[in-house]
Amino acid sequence: MSSTRRTARHRRPQRVLAIGVPLALAASGVVAYGSAFGLGERAAAAEPSAWATAAADGFASVNALGQNGTYGGRGGRSVTVRTLADLEKYATAPEPYVIVVAGTIDMAPVGKEIKVASDKTIIGSGTLGHIVGGGFFLGQGVHNVIIRNLTIRDSYQGVWNDKEHDFDAIQMDGAHHVWIDHNDLRHTADGLIDVRKDSTYVTVSWNRLSNANKAFGIGWTDNLVTDITIHHNWIRETEQRNPSTDNAAHAHLYNNFMEDTPGTAVKSSYGNYARGRTRMLLENSYFQGMGNPVIRDATATLVQRGNVFSGTSGRNESGGGTAFDPKTYYGYTLDAAGKVPALVKSGAGPRSSLGTAAQGIAAATRTLTVAKDGTGQYKTVQAAVDAVPAGNPSRVVISVKPGTYRETVNVPANKPHVTIQGSGASRKDTVIVYGNAAGMQKPDGSGTYGTPGSTTVAIRSDDSRLGNLTVSNDFDEAANQSLDGHQAVALLTTADKIVLDGVIVTGDQDTLELETAAKDEPGRVYVTNSYIVGNVDFIFGRATAVIDQSVITLKKRWNGTSAGYVTAPSTPAGRNGILINRSTVNGDVDASSFHLGRNWHPGGDKTVDPQATVRNSTLSGAIKRTPWTDMGGFSWKDDRFAEYMNVGPGAGPKSTDRPHLTDPQAASQEVSDWLGGWTP
Numbered sequence: 253m254s255s256t257r258r259t260a261r262h263r264r265p266q267r268v269l270a271i272g273v274p275l276a277l278a279a280s281g282v283v284a285y286g287s288a289f290g291l292g293e294r295a296a297a298a299e300p301s302a303w304a305t306a307a308a309d310g311f312a313s314v315n316a317l318g319q320n321g322t323y324g325g326r327g328g329r330s331v332t333v334r335t336l337a338d339l340e341k342y343a344t345a346p347e348p349y350v351i352v353v354a355g356t357i358d359m360a361p362v363g364k365e366i367k368v369a370s371d372k373t374i375i376g377s378g379t380l381g382h383i384v385g386g387g388f389f390l391g392q393g394v395h396n397v398i399i400r401n402l403t404i405r406d407s408y409q410g411v412w413n414d415k416e417h418d419f420d421a422i423q424m425d426g427a428h429h430v431w432i433d434h435n436d437l438r439h440t441a442d443g444l445i446d447v448r449k450d451s452t453y454v455t456v457s458w459n460r461l462s463n464a465n466k467a468f469g470i471g472w473t474d475n476l477v478t479d480i481t482i483h484h485n486w487i488r489e490t491e492q493r494n495p496s497t498d499n500a501a502h503a504h505l506y507n508n509f510m511e512d513t514p515g516t517a518v519k520s521s522y523g524n525y526a527r528g529r530t531r532m533l534l535e536n537s538y539f540q541g542m543g544n545p546v547i548r549d550a551t552a553t554l555v556q557r558g559n560v561f562s563g564t565s566g567r568n569e570s571g572g573g574t575a576f577d578p579k580t581y582y583g584y585t586l587d588a589a590g591k592v593p594a595l596v597k598s599g600a601g602p603r604s605s606l607g608t609a610a611q612g613i614a615a616a617t618r619t620l621t622v623a624k625d626g627t628g629q630y631k632t633v634q635a636a637v638d639a640v641p642a643g644n645p646s647r648v649v650i651s652v653k654p655g656t657y658r659e660t661v662n663v664p665a666n667k668p669h670v671t672i673q674g675s676g677a678s679r680k681d682t683v684i685v686y687g688n689a690a691g692m693q694k695p696d697g698s699g700t701y702g703t704p705g706s707t708t709v710a711i712r713s714d715d716s717r718l719g720n721l722t723v724s725n726d727f728d729e730a731a732n733q734s735l736d737g738h739q740a741v742a743l744l745t746t747a748d749k750i751v752l753d754g755v756i757v758t759g760d761q762d763t764l765e766l767e768t769a770a771k772d773e774p775g776r777v778y779v780t781n782s783y784i785v786g787n788v789d790f791i792f793g794r795a796t797a798v799i800d801q802s803v804i805t806l807k808k809r810w811n812g813t814s815a816g817y818v819t820a821p822s823t824p825a826g827r828n829g830i831l832i833n834r835s836t837v838n839g840d841v842d843a844s845s846f847h848l849g850r851n852w853h854p855g856g857d858k859t860v861d862p863q864a865t866v867r868n869s870t871l872s873g874a875i876k877r878t879p880w881t882d883m884g885g886f887s888w889k890d891d892r893f894a895e896y897m898n899v900g901p902g903a904g905p906k907s908t909d910r911p912h913l914t915d916p917q918a919a920s921q922e923v924s925d926w927l928g929g930w931t932p
Contacts (some may be wrong), residue, residue, distance in 0.1 A: 691737025
């Protein structure tokens with residue numbers, strides 16, 4: 253969010269991939285099939301639920317500026333939408349509407365913010381409502397708007413602290429009486445929420461805000477106008493503005509959970525910030541691991557009561573005078589600060605109770621639950637996979653409760669449409685891990701595992717998915733130096749139309765193997781919003797694979813040295829190989845120590861034509877100035893390796909040792925080209 257007013261936005265024309273069914277939906281046993289699957293191209297009438305007819309609390313409930321509280325489109329017509337055209341049509345209409353979003357809606361162009369008119373409720377149907385690649389804008393004078401139970405995500409443009417793309421999830425400039433409640437907001441190009449230019453009478457409650465540089469900015473004006481209530485939100489994996497509150501007349505923050513998740517690439521620079529002449533009351537919130545959890549300007553007033561700070565460091569400030577008593581404006585009840593993490597983790601974000609429009613879709617989906625403590629239907633993931641009938645015709649969701657599952661998992665080719673989804677709040681909560689390596693002997697004495705056989709999780713069935721979990725191979729190289737064959741795969745795919753959304757895949761050598769069932773069969777894999785960790789050839793194989801909007805983390809070798817290769821494609825001639833797009837390559841390794849890739853010709857196969865393209869990504873200084881190298885006696889220059897529009901210290905100009913795509917070439921090497929008509 254900038255302190256200066258932005259007017260027209262100029263963007264380079266781009267082809268946009270419409271991403272369809274994210275794995276986040278599967279946690280509730282619901283699969284959203286959008287308009288691409290023929291579920292209606294125009295809005296249908298909807299029966300409003302209690303979700304859609306509720307009224308706001310906090311400052312959004314206060315009678316002021318000619319508006320008696322915030323109740324959105326209550327009393328207006330209710331419609332169900334599944335397309336961008338319908339959503340925009342009703343959100344911008346002058347009449348009141350309750351707009352039920354019952355599918356995934358992709359913004360076009362990326363970064364589009366729908367200009368919402370007054371008297372609207374925009375609400376997700378169960379967990380079906382996803383807004384991808386854009387968000388909502390509430391302009392001057394817009395009032396009485398409710399945005400609830402939605403997931404708004406993935407407008408991120410590859411630059412962490414993005415100054416060029418003002419692609420927020422929700423932005424308001426001069427609006428009043430707005431309630432933002434029970435949403436999942438993540439992975440945007442700028443802020444998740446911006447409350448700017450004297451917007452006031454706003455309540456933000458029970459939301460999840462994550463995976464963004466800037467979480468939540470408030471104010472940016474010289475006037476003391478904004479009155480805002482912020483309660484029961486879970487803010488994590490965000491660096492700054494958690495929130496940042498500038499010149500707010502009254503800012504009441506209570507029962508929020510601010511968490512700096514250990515072991516991620518995101519480190520909080522500060523938590524709650526009272527800037528300018530803000531008057532802030534901060535009550536019964538919980539700060540876990542945050543750097544500089546509470547800070548204030550010398551000109552601001554900040555009063556703290558009953559907060560808990562666990563593992564925090566740096567500035568923790570209050571003072572400047574007396575704040576205010578919220579109960580002179582509205583009633584509220586505080587929860588005990590010690591209970592806030594559990595309360596908010598279980599209650600924040602979209603709820604899975606379904607509206608009428610979603611019931612028929614949910615009925616077609618079967619859900620199996622896994623819990624190692626025996627509270628699910630199965631204690632192991634493999635037991636749940638075994639329970640899926642061969643040839644199952646529709647989606648089966650295996651919902652895995654938090655815990656560490658030390659096992660190998662194999663989803664066979666005759667069991668398509670399987671989703672394995674962690675049900676925890678974070679992808680770190682559910683871990684599937686094992687430690688086999690290629691050179692280890694099988695227990696039955698039939699020989700060694702080999703590279704594919706070493707995998708922890710194998711997905712061999714078409715149209716299958718993983719989400720919100722960690723897959724790891726923890727083979728100990730240092731303790732097994734006498735072993736011949738240190739390849740240790742964490743995740744293997746050998747099928748077509750595989751989606752990995754919101755996962756961590758971690759290992760050392762050969763972490764992520766992307767194959768096909770046979771050399772002449774297709775195998776497309778789409779990886780998004782994920783982390784891939786390794787050191788040697790750790791993204792490899794012959795599949796057509798897209799690594800999109802993800803983080804690739806370079807890891808030192810077992811002996812502490814830095815050297816390795818990100819990719820090792822073995823692409824068949826005439827097919828697309830590995831595309832890394834809008835992602836970040838980084839890691840705690842030495843400068844100029846890693847190649848972007850090398851060309852793998854399995855068994856000396858001269859017929860393959862390995863391909864890897866890295867484009868529109870951020871490369872750390874760990875990448876060598878000559879990023880591609882030979883393998884097995886084959887020259888990489890005889891195969892297909894290229895870059896396009898990368899940035900960062902590891903990026904470099906075009907040369908004979910560093911091919912770059914031309915603009916026309918790049919236009920034919922985008923995500924939609926790789927996936928060939930498949931919309932994940």
